[in-house]
Amino acid sequence: MSDDKEDLELQALQRELDDAFATTRPRRGYEDELWLRMQARRPLRTRLRDAIGSVGALFRQAPAIPLGAVAVLLMVVVGAGILLNSGLRLSPTHSSYAQGAQAPDLALSEFGKLPTPALHPGLVPAPVSNGPSASYSAALDQSNLYFGPATLRWTGQMPLQSVQAAVYRYAEPGASLADQFAASLGASSDKQVRSGTGFLGTYSGQAFILTVQPTEPQLPLEPYFNLAPTSPVTAGGADSRDAAAAFLGRYSLVPSWPNEVKVQQSNGHVLVQYLRSFQLPGGGVAYLVNWIGQRYGASVDINNGGITGASGPLPLNLDATTYRLISNDEAVRMALASTPASSQAIQPVPAVDLKSVELVYALAFAGGRGYYEPAYLFSGTFSYNGQTYTKRVLVPLVDPTLRS
Protein backbone atom coordinates (compact mmCIF):
# COMPACT_ATOMS: atom_id res chain seq x y z
CA MET A 1 0.00 0.00 0.00
CA SER A 2 1.41 3.39 -0.95
CA ASP A 3 2.09 5.90 1.78
CA ASP A 4 -0.37 8.33 0.23
CA LYS A 5 -3.15 5.79 0.14
CA GLU A 6 -2.43 4.73 3.69
CA ASP A 7 -2.48 8.34 4.85
CA LEU A 8 -5.81 8.91 3.20
CA GLU A 9 -7.25 5.80 4.80
CA LEU A 10 -6.03 6.81 8.20
CA GLN A 11 -7.36 10.32 7.79
CA ALA A 12 -10.74 8.93 6.82
CA LEU A 13 -10.69 6.69 9.85
CA GLN A 14 -9.82 9.64 12.07
CA ARG A 15 -12.78 11.57 10.72
CA GLU A 16 -15.01 8.62 11.36
CA LEU A 17 -13.70 8.34 14.89
CA ASP A 18 -14.26 12.05 15.44
CA ASP A 19 -17.85 11.61 14.34
CA ALA A 20 -18.30 8.50 16.43
CA PHE A 21 -17.09 10.14 19.60
CA ALA A 22 -18.91 13.38 18.89
CA THR A 23 -22.24 11.70 18.33
CA THR A 24 -22.09 8.98 20.96
CA ARG A 25 -24.11 10.40 23.79
CA PRO A 26 -26.19 8.99 26.62
CA ARG A 27 -29.88 8.47 26.11
CA ARG A 28 -32.32 11.28 26.65
CA GLY A 29 -33.10 11.90 30.26
CA TYR A 30 -29.87 10.43 31.55
CA GLU A 31 -28.32 13.82 32.19
CA ASP A 32 -31.24 14.91 34.37
CA GLU A 33 -31.43 11.58 36.11
CA LEU A 34 -27.79 11.54 37.04
CA TRP A 35 -27.93 15.11 38.21
CA LEU A 36 -30.78 14.23 40.52
CA ARG A 37 -28.86 11.32 41.91
CA MET A 38 -25.83 13.46 42.56
CA GLN A 39 -27.85 16.10 44.28
CA ALA A 40 -29.52 13.51 46.40
CA ARG A 41 -26.19 12.52 47.87
CA ARG A 42 -25.23 15.97 48.99
CA PRO A 43 -25.87 17.55 52.33
CA LEU A 44 -28.24 20.45 52.54
CA ARG A 45 -25.69 23.07 53.42
CA THR A 46 -23.53 22.20 50.44
CA ARG A 47 -26.44 22.43 48.09
CA LEU A 48 -27.56 25.71 49.46
CA ARG A 49 -24.05 27.06 49.20
CA ASP A 50 -23.84 26.02 45.58
CA ALA A 51 -27.31 27.29 44.87
CA ILE A 52 -26.27 30.69 46.09
CA GLY A 53 -23.12 30.59 44.03
CA SER A 54 -24.71 29.53 40.83
CA VAL A 55 -27.92 31.41 40.80
CA GLY A 56 -26.84 33.31 37.71
CA ALA A 57 -26.35 30.08 35.89
CA LEU A 58 -29.72 28.86 36.98
CA PHE A 59 -31.38 31.88 35.52
CA ARG A 60 -29.61 31.41 32.24
CA GLN A 61 -30.34 27.80 31.86
CA ALA A 62 -33.83 27.64 32.94
CA PRO A 63 -34.93 24.28 33.96
CA ALA A 64 -33.50 21.84 31.54
CA ILE A 65 -31.67 20.23 34.38
CA PRO A 66 -33.84 19.67 37.35
CA LEU A 67 -31.72 21.82 39.44
CA GLY A 68 -34.69 21.72 41.56
CA ALA A 69 -33.05 18.73 42.72
CA VAL A 70 -30.71 21.14 44.13
CA ALA A 71 -32.14 20.19 47.28
CA VAL A 72 -33.01 16.73 47.05
CA LEU A 73 -30.87 15.72 49.88
CA LEU A 74 -32.68 17.91 52.19
CA MET A 75 -35.70 16.85 50.47
CA VAL A 76 -34.91 13.38 51.14
CA VAL A 77 -37.15 12.45 53.81
CA VAL A 78 -37.76 9.75 55.96
CA GLY A 79 -39.70 7.14 54.68
CA ALA A 80 -43.07 6.75 55.72
CA GLY A 81 -45.79 7.23 58.01
CA ILE A 82 -44.84 7.40 61.48
CA LEU A 83 -47.06 6.18 63.97
CA LEU A 84 -50.16 4.63 64.03
CA ASN A 85 -53.47 4.97 65.37
CA SER A 86 -54.54 1.51 65.29
CA GLY A 87 -51.67 -0.69 65.48
CA LEU A 88 -48.68 0.68 63.76
CA ARG A 89 -49.43 -0.63 60.36
CA LEU A 90 -49.87 2.03 57.78
CA SER A 91 -51.15 1.61 54.33
CA PRO A 92 -48.47 1.06 51.73
CA THR A 93 -49.88 3.80 49.56
CA HIS A 94 -48.82 7.34 50.00
CA SER A 95 -51.85 7.93 52.09
CA SER A 96 -49.78 6.23 54.70
CA TYR A 97 -48.25 9.61 55.21
CA ALA A 98 -51.07 9.86 57.61
CA GLN A 99 -49.73 11.13 60.81
CA GLY A 100 -49.81 8.73 63.61
CA ALA A 101 -50.85 9.64 67.03
CA GLN A 102 -48.97 8.02 69.77
CA ALA A 103 -46.47 5.31 70.23
CA PRO A 104 -47.91 1.91 70.94
CA ASP A 105 -47.01 -0.13 73.91
CA LEU A 106 -45.17 -3.07 72.57
CA ALA A 107 -42.95 -5.69 74.02
CA LEU A 108 -39.47 -4.75 75.00
CA SER A 109 -36.82 -5.41 72.39
CA GLU A 110 -39.23 -6.83 69.89
CA PHE A 111 -36.90 -5.96 67.03
CA GLY A 112 -33.90 -7.68 68.55
CA LYS A 113 -30.54 -5.96 68.78
CA LEU A 114 -30.57 -2.64 67.04
CA PRO A 115 -27.93 -1.10 64.81
CA THR A 116 -26.42 2.06 66.23
CA PRO A 117 -27.10 5.41 64.58
CA ALA A 118 -24.08 7.67 64.33
CA LEU A 119 -22.96 10.97 62.93
CA HIS A 120 -20.30 11.10 60.27
CA PRO A 121 -18.92 13.76 57.97
CA GLY A 122 -20.44 12.31 54.83
CA LEU A 123 -19.66 14.77 52.08
CA VAL A 124 -19.11 17.66 54.42
CA PRO A 125 -15.50 18.75 54.18
CA ALA A 126 -13.66 18.86 57.47
CA PRO A 127 -10.97 21.25 58.59
CA VAL A 128 -7.43 20.07 58.01
CA SER A 129 -4.81 19.97 60.68
CA ASN A 130 -2.79 22.93 59.48
CA GLY A 131 -5.80 25.14 59.14
CA PRO A 132 -8.22 25.75 56.33
CA SER A 133 -6.98 27.27 53.10
CA ALA A 134 -8.29 30.63 52.05
CA SER A 135 -10.56 29.20 49.39
CA TYR A 136 -11.69 26.54 51.76
CA SER A 137 -12.57 29.05 54.42
CA ALA A 138 -14.43 31.15 51.91
CA ALA A 139 -16.61 28.21 51.06
CA LEU A 140 -17.68 27.65 54.62
CA ASP A 141 -20.11 29.56 56.69
CA GLN A 142 -20.65 30.05 60.39
CA SER A 143 -22.34 26.73 60.72
CA ASN A 144 -19.20 24.73 59.89
CA LEU A 145 -19.36 21.31 61.38
CA TYR A 146 -16.43 19.65 63.04
CA PHE A 147 -16.35 15.88 63.46
CA GLY A 148 -12.80 15.49 64.70
CA PRO A 149 -11.37 14.98 68.18
CA ALA A 150 -12.20 17.55 70.83
CA THR A 151 -12.00 17.90 74.57
CA LEU A 152 -15.62 17.97 75.57
CA ARG A 153 -17.33 19.45 78.59
CA TRP A 154 -21.03 19.53 79.35
CA THR A 155 -22.18 22.95 80.51
CA GLY A 156 -25.84 22.77 79.58
CA GLN A 157 -28.98 21.70 81.36
CA MET A 158 -30.40 18.25 80.85
CA PRO A 159 -34.17 17.72 80.89
CA LEU A 160 -35.46 16.68 84.26
CA GLN A 161 -37.52 13.83 82.91
CA SER A 162 -36.06 10.70 81.43
CA VAL A 163 -36.99 10.05 77.85
CA GLN A 164 -39.81 7.88 76.73
CA ALA A 165 -39.74 7.21 73.02
CA ALA A 166 -40.46 4.34 70.70
CA VAL A 167 -38.24 2.80 68.04
CA TYR A 168 -39.71 2.59 64.55
CA ARG A 169 -38.76 0.17 61.85
CA TYR A 170 -39.33 -0.25 58.13
CA ALA A 171 -38.47 -3.09 55.80
CA GLU A 172 -36.55 -2.18 52.68
CA PRO A 173 -39.09 -1.94 49.87
CA GLY A 174 -38.85 -3.63 46.53
CA ALA A 175 -39.65 -2.42 43.05
CA SER A 176 -43.28 -3.46 43.34
CA LEU A 177 -43.92 -1.00 46.13
CA ALA A 178 -42.25 1.73 44.13
CA ASP A 179 -44.51 0.79 41.22
CA GLN A 180 -47.55 1.06 43.48
CA PHE A 181 -46.47 4.44 44.67
CA ALA A 182 -45.88 5.64 41.12
CA ALA A 183 -49.26 4.33 40.03
CA SER A 184 -50.91 6.27 42.85
CA LEU A 185 -49.42 9.41 41.33
CA GLY A 186 -50.55 8.49 37.84
CA ALA A 187 -47.07 7.61 36.66
CA SER A 188 -45.95 4.52 34.85
CA SER A 189 -42.61 2.86 34.37
CA ASP A 190 -40.54 4.59 31.76
CA LYS A 191 -37.63 2.83 30.16
CA GLN A 192 -36.45 6.11 28.72
CA VAL A 193 -35.56 7.32 32.14
CA ARG A 194 -34.51 4.02 33.57
CA SER A 195 -31.06 3.79 35.03
CA GLY A 196 -28.79 0.81 35.20
CA THR A 197 -28.53 0.87 38.96
CA GLY A 198 -29.47 2.93 41.93
CA PHE A 199 -33.21 3.16 41.45
CA LEU A 200 -36.14 1.12 42.60
CA GLY A 201 -37.95 2.51 39.62
CA THR A 202 -38.16 5.40 37.20
CA TYR A 203 -41.46 6.60 35.89
CA SER A 204 -43.10 9.24 33.82
CA GLY A 205 -46.43 10.85 34.41
CA GLN A 206 -48.25 13.75 32.88
CA ALA A 207 -45.55 16.40 32.59
CA PHE A 208 -43.33 14.95 35.28
CA ILE A 209 -40.64 12.38 35.85
CA LEU A 210 -40.57 10.33 39.00
CA THR A 211 -37.68 8.36 40.41
CA VAL A 212 -37.73 6.19 43.49
CA GLN A 213 -34.52 5.30 45.21
CA PRO A 214 -33.82 2.63 47.80
CA THR A 215 -32.16 3.13 51.16
CA GLU A 216 -28.64 4.42 50.92
CA PRO A 217 -27.22 2.40 53.79
CA GLN A 218 -23.85 4.08 53.90
CA LEU A 219 -25.33 7.37 55.01
CA PRO A 220 -27.98 6.08 55.84
CA LEU A 221 -30.89 7.60 54.04
CA GLU A 222 -34.31 6.01 53.75
CA PRO A 223 -36.02 5.24 50.43
CA TYR A 224 -37.32 8.36 48.79
CA PHE A 225 -38.85 9.75 45.67
CA ASN A 226 -37.95 12.66 43.44
CA LEU A 227 -40.65 14.21 41.37
CA ALA A 228 -39.40 16.60 38.70
CA PRO A 229 -41.77 18.45 36.37
CA THR A 230 -40.64 18.27 32.76
CA SER A 231 -40.86 22.04 32.76
CA PRO A 232 -41.08 24.36 35.75
CA VAL A 233 -44.50 24.79 37.24
CA THR A 234 -45.48 28.36 37.97
CA ALA A 235 -45.60 28.72 41.70
CA GLY A 236 -49.07 29.82 42.65
CA GLY A 237 -50.27 30.82 46.07
CA ALA A 238 -49.58 33.79 48.25
CA ASP A 239 -46.04 32.75 49.05
CA SER A 240 -43.53 29.95 48.63
CA ARG A 241 -45.05 27.98 51.45
CA ASP A 242 -48.48 28.04 49.80
CA ALA A 243 -46.97 27.27 46.40
CA ALA A 244 -45.17 24.23 47.77
CA ALA A 245 -48.27 22.99 49.54
CA ALA A 246 -50.34 23.42 46.39
CA PHE A 247 -47.79 21.56 44.32
CA LEU A 248 -47.60 18.66 46.75
CA GLY A 249 -51.35 18.70 47.10
CA ARG A 250 -51.74 18.18 43.38
CA TYR A 251 -50.13 14.77 43.84
CA SER A 252 -51.56 14.08 47.31
CA LEU A 253 -48.06 14.26 48.69
CA VAL A 254 -48.49 16.83 51.44
CA PRO A 255 -46.84 15.18 54.43
CA SER A 256 -49.28 14.34 57.11
CA TRP A 257 -46.65 13.19 59.56
CA PRO A 258 -45.67 15.79 62.13
CA ASN A 259 -43.52 18.43 60.57
CA GLU A 260 -42.40 21.99 60.70
CA VAL A 261 -42.28 24.00 57.50
CA LYS A 262 -39.07 25.90 56.93
CA VAL A 263 -38.42 28.22 54.00
CA GLN A 264 -34.90 29.06 52.93
CA GLN A 265 -34.20 31.59 50.22
CA SER A 266 -31.12 32.64 48.38
CA ASN A 267 -31.16 34.77 45.27
CA GLY A 268 -34.17 33.36 43.54
CA HIS A 269 -33.76 29.87 44.84
CA VAL A 270 -36.30 28.89 47.46
CA LEU A 271 -36.33 25.67 49.33
CA VAL A 272 -39.47 24.75 51.23
CA GLN A 273 -38.75 22.01 53.68
CA TYR A 274 -41.09 19.88 55.71
CA LEU A 275 -38.89 18.87 58.60
CA ARG A 276 -40.07 15.57 59.90
CA SER A 277 -40.63 14.76 63.52
CA PHE A 278 -41.91 11.87 65.57
CA GLN A 279 -44.49 12.25 68.25
CA LEU A 280 -43.51 11.34 71.76
CA PRO A 281 -45.74 9.38 74.12
CA GLY A 282 -45.64 12.10 76.74
CA GLY A 283 -46.44 14.86 74.27
CA GLY A 284 -44.23 16.94 72.07
CA VAL A 285 -42.16 15.80 69.15
CA ALA A 286 -38.58 14.86 68.34
CA TYR A 287 -37.16 15.86 64.96
CA LEU A 288 -35.49 13.45 62.64
CA VAL A 289 -31.86 14.30 61.92
CA ASN A 290 -29.51 12.98 59.27
CA TRP A 291 -25.92 11.81 59.53
CA ILE A 292 -24.61 15.28 60.22
CA GLY A 293 -27.25 16.02 62.81
CA GLN A 294 -29.37 18.17 60.55
CA ARG A 295 -33.15 18.08 60.49
CA TYR A 296 -34.62 16.95 57.24
CA GLY A 297 -37.80 15.93 55.53
CA ALA A 298 -39.75 16.39 52.33
CA SER A 299 -38.87 19.39 50.22
CA VAL A 300 -40.02 21.47 47.32
CA ASP A 301 -37.57 23.38 45.17
CA ILE A 302 -38.54 26.69 43.63
CA ASN A 303 -36.26 28.47 41.21
CA ASN A 304 -37.00 31.92 39.91
CA GLY A 305 -40.69 31.51 40.60
CA GLY A 306 -41.04 28.08 39.08
CA ILE A 307 -41.33 24.79 40.96
CA THR A 308 -38.63 22.49 39.67
CA GLY A 309 -38.92 19.48 41.91
CA ALA A 310 -40.11 17.82 45.05
CA SER A 311 -38.80 14.97 47.08
CA GLY A 312 -39.82 13.03 50.10
CA PRO A 313 -39.80 9.70 51.84
CA LEU A 314 -41.31 6.78 50.07
CA PRO A 315 -44.40 5.88 52.08
CA LEU A 316 -43.67 2.70 53.96
CA ASN A 317 -45.20 0.70 56.74
CA LEU A 318 -43.63 1.40 60.08
CA ASP A 319 -43.62 -0.94 63.02
CA ALA A 320 -42.90 0.38 66.45
CA THR A 321 -41.74 -0.99 69.74
CA THR A 322 -40.16 0.20 72.94
CA TYR A 323 -36.69 -0.43 74.29
CA ARG A 324 -35.02 0.25 77.58
CA LEU A 325 -33.41 3.67 77.35
CA ILE A 326 -30.47 5.04 79.24
CA SER A 327 -30.81 7.79 81.83
CA ASN A 328 -30.02 11.41 81.13
CA ASP A 329 -26.95 11.28 83.37
CA GLU A 330 -25.69 8.29 81.49
CA ALA A 331 -26.30 10.07 78.21
CA VAL A 332 -24.09 12.94 79.32
CA ARG A 333 -21.34 10.55 80.35
CA MET A 334 -21.53 8.83 76.98
CA ALA A 335 -21.42 12.14 75.15
CA LEU A 336 -18.26 13.22 76.93
CA ALA A 337 -16.63 9.86 76.33
CA SER A 338 -17.73 9.60 72.72
CA THR A 339 -15.36 8.69 69.92
CA PRO A 340 -15.00 11.35 67.26
CA ALA A 341 -16.68 10.57 63.96
CA SER A 342 -13.62 11.65 62.03
CA SER A 343 -9.91 11.49 62.66
CA GLN A 344 -9.36 14.73 60.76
CA ALA A 345 -8.35 17.01 63.57
CA ILE A 346 -7.74 20.61 64.24
CA GLN A 347 -4.48 21.15 66.12
CA PRO A 348 -4.34 21.80 68.94
CA VAL A 349 -7.37 19.71 69.75
CA PRO A 350 -10.13 22.20 70.52
CA ALA A 351 -11.95 22.38 73.82
CA VAL A 352 -15.67 22.45 73.28
CA ASP A 353 -18.38 23.25 75.77
CA LEU A 354 -21.46 21.28 74.84
CA LYS A 355 -24.18 23.67 75.85
CA SER A 356 -27.35 22.34 74.32
CA VAL A 357 -29.06 19.04 73.91
CA GLU A 358 -32.06 18.00 71.86
CA LEU A 359 -34.02 14.80 71.75
CA VAL A 360 -34.00 13.63 68.13
CA TYR A 361 -34.58 10.59 65.99
CA ALA A 362 -31.80 9.17 63.84
CA LEU A 363 -31.85 6.42 61.26
CA ALA A 364 -29.73 3.29 61.37
CA PHE A 365 -29.88 0.54 58.78
CA ALA A 366 -29.00 -3.14 59.01
CA GLY A 367 -30.23 -6.43 57.68
CA GLY A 368 -32.54 -4.91 55.12
CA ARG A 369 -34.37 -2.81 57.69
CA GLY A 370 -34.20 0.81 58.72
CA TYR A 371 -34.65 1.85 62.34
CA TYR A 372 -35.61 5.29 63.60
CA GLU A 373 -34.11 5.45 67.04
CA PRO A 374 -34.31 8.13 69.74
CA ALA A 375 -31.07 9.87 70.56
CA TYR A 376 -29.73 12.95 72.25
CA LEU A 377 -27.97 15.42 70.00
CA PHE A 378 -25.49 17.47 72.01
CA SER A 379 -23.89 20.51 70.45
CA GLY A 380 -21.45 23.26 71.18
CA THR A 381 -19.34 25.71 69.22
CA PHE A 382 -15.74 26.82 69.19
CA SER A 383 -13.64 29.25 67.20
CA TYR A 384 -10.65 28.41 65.10
CA ASN A 385 -8.79 30.76 62.77
CA GLY A 386 -11.61 33.24 62.92
CA GLN A 387 -14.20 30.64 62.00
CA THR A 388 -16.93 29.32 64.24
CA TYR A 389 -17.31 25.58 64.19
CA THR A 390 -20.08 23.44 65.59
CA LYS A 391 -19.35 20.17 67.30
CA ARG A 392 -22.22 17.73 67.51
CA VAL A 393 -22.36 14.49 69.44
CA LEU A 394 -25.12 11.96 68.93
CA VAL A 395 -25.85 9.64 71.83
CA PRO A 396 -28.29 6.84 71.00
CA LEU A 397 -30.67 6.35 73.87
CA VAL A 398 -31.40 2.67 73.48
CA ASP A 399 -29.47 0.78 76.14
CA PRO A 400 -26.09 -0.21 74.65
CA THR A 401 -26.63 -3.83 75.64
CA LEU A 402 -29.61 -3.88 73.30
CA ARG A 403 -27.61 -2.54 70.36
CA SER A 404 -25.24 -4.40 68.13
Add this chain to the structure above:
Amino acid sequence: MASDRPPFEDVYRDYLGRIYAYVRAQVGTSADAEDITAQVFMNAYQAYDRFEPRNVTPAAWLFRIARNATLDHFRASGRRDRLQRTIEHQPEAEHDPSAMAEERIQYRALLVHVARLPERQRDAISLRHSGLSFEEVGHLMSCSEDAAKMLYHRALKALRDAVAGQEQAVE
Protein backbone atom coordinates in the same frame (compact mmCIF):
# COMPACT_ATOMS: atom_id res chain seq x y z
CA MET B 1 -7.80 33.96 47.20
CA ALA B 2 -11.02 32.96 45.59
CA SER B 3 -10.92 29.81 43.54
CA ASP B 4 -11.40 30.16 39.80
CA ARG B 5 -13.16 26.83 39.60
CA PRO B 6 -16.18 27.04 37.33
CA PRO B 7 -19.49 25.97 38.88
CA PHE B 8 -19.70 22.21 38.89
CA GLU B 9 -22.95 22.41 36.97
CA ASP B 10 -21.05 23.91 34.04
CA VAL B 11 -18.42 21.21 34.12
CA TYR B 12 -21.11 18.59 34.33
CA ARG B 13 -22.96 19.92 31.31
CA ASP B 14 -19.84 20.49 29.26
CA TYR B 15 -18.28 17.09 29.83
CA LEU B 16 -21.04 14.58 30.47
CA GLY B 17 -21.37 13.68 26.79
CA ARG B 18 -17.64 13.45 26.18
CA ILE B 19 -17.01 11.35 29.25
CA TYR B 20 -19.86 9.05 28.33
CA ALA B 21 -18.49 8.61 24.80
CA TYR B 22 -15.04 7.86 26.15
CA VAL B 23 -16.39 5.27 28.55
CA ARG B 24 -18.74 3.85 25.95
CA ALA B 25 -15.78 3.17 23.69
CA GLN B 26 -14.15 1.14 26.44
CA VAL B 27 -17.03 -1.06 27.52
CA GLY B 28 -19.42 -3.28 25.70
CA THR B 29 -22.82 -1.92 26.59
CA SER B 30 -24.49 1.41 27.09
CA ALA B 31 -25.77 0.22 30.48
CA ASP B 32 -22.21 -0.28 31.71
CA ALA B 33 -21.23 3.05 30.20
CA GLU B 34 -24.05 4.75 32.12
CA ASP B 35 -23.03 3.13 35.38
CA ILE B 36 -19.39 4.09 35.00
CA THR B 37 -20.23 7.61 33.86
CA ALA B 38 -22.41 8.02 36.91
CA GLN B 39 -19.57 6.87 39.11
CA VAL B 40 -17.21 9.30 37.41
CA PHE B 41 -19.38 12.30 38.11
CA MET B 42 -20.27 11.18 41.62
CA ASN B 43 -16.56 10.95 42.38
CA ALA B 44 -15.86 14.25 40.67
CA TYR B 45 -18.65 15.92 42.58
CA GLN B 46 -17.26 14.79 45.89
CA ALA B 47 -13.74 15.80 44.99
CA TYR B 48 -14.56 19.09 43.32
CA ASP B 49 -13.55 21.15 46.33
CA ARG B 50 -10.07 19.77 45.87
CA PHE B 51 -9.90 20.33 42.11
CA GLU B 52 -7.31 22.98 41.37
CA PRO B 53 -7.77 24.42 37.87
CA ARG B 54 -4.42 26.17 37.96
CA ASN B 55 -2.70 22.80 37.84
CA VAL B 56 -4.86 20.81 35.49
CA THR B 57 -7.66 21.43 33.02
CA PRO B 58 -11.15 20.19 33.88
CA ALA B 59 -10.90 17.84 30.90
CA ALA B 60 -7.68 16.23 32.06
CA TRP B 61 -8.99 16.01 35.61
CA LEU B 62 -12.27 14.41 34.60
CA PHE B 63 -10.74 12.02 32.11
CA ARG B 64 -8.32 10.81 34.75
CA ILE B 65 -11.26 10.00 37.00
CA ALA B 66 -13.02 8.36 34.06
CA ARG B 67 -9.98 6.31 33.17
CA ASN B 68 -9.61 5.09 36.74
CA ALA B 69 -13.30 4.28 36.98
CA THR B 70 -13.12 2.30 33.77
CA LEU B 71 -10.08 0.38 34.95
CA ASP B 72 -11.88 -0.32 38.23
CA HIS B 73 -14.78 -1.60 36.23
CA PHE B 74 -12.55 -4.04 34.40
CA ARG B 75 -10.84 -5.10 37.57
CA ALA B 76 -14.09 -5.92 39.27
CA SER B 77 -14.62 -9.61 39.55
CA GLY B 78 -16.02 -11.17 36.47
CA ARG B 79 -16.33 -7.94 34.61
CA ARG B 80 -13.55 -8.66 32.16
CA ASP B 81 -15.08 -11.97 31.25
CA ARG B 82 -18.42 -10.31 30.87
CA LEU B 83 -16.91 -7.66 28.68
CA GLN B 84 -15.29 -10.28 26.50
CA ARG B 85 -18.55 -12.11 26.09
CA THR B 86 -20.32 -8.88 25.39
CA ILE B 87 -17.83 -7.90 22.74
CA GLU B 88 -17.92 -11.29 21.11
CA HIS B 89 -21.67 -11.08 20.81
CA GLN B 90 -21.85 -7.40 20.28
CA PRO B 91 -24.42 -7.35 17.47
CA GLU B 92 -26.87 -8.99 19.85
CA ALA B 93 -25.65 -7.30 23.00
CA GLU B 94 -27.94 -4.30 22.93
CA HIS B 95 -31.52 -5.40 23.21
CA ASP B 96 -32.87 -2.15 24.47
CA PRO B 97 -34.39 -0.35 21.48
CA SER B 98 -34.23 2.99 23.20
CA ALA B 99 -30.55 2.54 23.87
CA MET B 100 -29.90 1.48 20.30
CA ALA B 101 -31.79 4.45 19.00
CA GLU B 102 -29.38 6.70 20.82
CA GLU B 103 -26.36 5.42 18.98
CA ARG B 104 -25.76 5.35 15.31
CA ILE B 105 -25.39 1.78 14.18
CA GLN B 106 -22.28 2.30 12.08
CA TYR B 107 -20.50 4.05 14.89
CA ARG B 108 -21.51 1.37 17.32
CA ALA B 109 -19.67 -1.12 15.10
CA LEU B 110 -16.63 1.12 14.97
CA LEU B 111 -16.59 1.50 18.74
CA VAL B 112 -16.74 -2.26 19.09
CA HIS B 113 -13.49 -2.41 17.17
CA VAL B 114 -12.04 0.25 19.42
CA ALA B 115 -13.08 -1.73 22.48
CA ARG B 116 -11.27 -4.77 21.13
CA LEU B 117 -7.92 -3.01 20.86
CA PRO B 118 -5.25 -3.68 23.49
CA GLU B 119 -5.82 -1.55 26.55
CA ARG B 120 -3.28 1.19 25.93
CA GLN B 121 -4.13 1.49 22.26
CA ARG B 122 -7.80 1.67 23.11
CA ASP B 123 -7.10 4.32 25.66
CA ALA B 124 -4.98 6.41 23.31
CA ILE B 125 -7.65 6.37 20.61
CA SER B 126 -10.45 7.11 23.04
CA LEU B 127 -8.73 9.93 24.87
CA ARG B 128 -7.49 11.58 21.70
CA HIS B 129 -10.88 11.50 20.00
CA SER B 130 -12.54 12.72 23.17
CA GLY B 131 -10.78 15.99 22.50
CA LEU B 132 -7.63 15.76 24.56
CA SER B 133 -4.30 17.00 23.29
CA PHE B 134 -1.43 14.54 22.89
CA GLU B 135 0.20 16.23 25.83
CA GLU B 136 -2.85 15.50 27.95
CA VAL B 137 -3.09 11.96 26.63
CA GLY B 138 0.55 11.39 27.48
CA HIS B 139 0.10 12.85 30.91
CA LEU B 140 -2.86 10.62 31.64
CA MET B 141 -1.11 7.56 30.31
CA SER B 142 2.13 8.34 32.11
CA CYS B 143 4.21 8.76 28.99
CA SER B 144 5.64 11.61 26.95
CA GLU B 145 3.73 13.54 24.34
CA ASP B 146 5.78 11.91 21.59
CA ALA B 147 5.18 8.47 23.01
CA ALA B 148 1.47 9.22 23.11
CA LYS B 149 1.55 10.21 19.44
CA MET B 150 3.34 7.02 18.50
CA LEU B 151 0.98 4.92 20.52
CA TYR B 152 -1.98 6.64 18.96
CA HIS B 153 -0.76 6.14 15.39
CA ARG B 154 0.01 2.52 16.09
CA ALA B 155 -3.48 2.13 17.50
CA LEU B 156 -4.99 3.85 14.51
CA LYS B 157 -3.32 1.43 12.13
CA ALA B 158 -4.36 -1.53 14.23
CA LEU B 159 -7.91 -0.24 14.17
CA ARG B 160 -7.84 0.24 10.43
CA ASP B 161 -6.59 -3.33 10.00
CA ALA B 162 -9.29 -4.65 12.30
CA VAL B 163 -12.02 -2.83 10.40
CA ALA B 164 -10.60 -3.99 7.06
CA GLY B 165 -10.38 -7.56 8.33
CA GLN B 166 -13.99 -7.49 9.35
CA GLU B 167 -15.06 -6.10 5.98
CA GLN B 168 -13.16 -8.81 4.15
CA ALA B 169 -14.71 -11.45 6.32
CA VAL B 170 -18.17 -10.13 5.47
CA GLU B 171 -17.39 -10.13 1.76
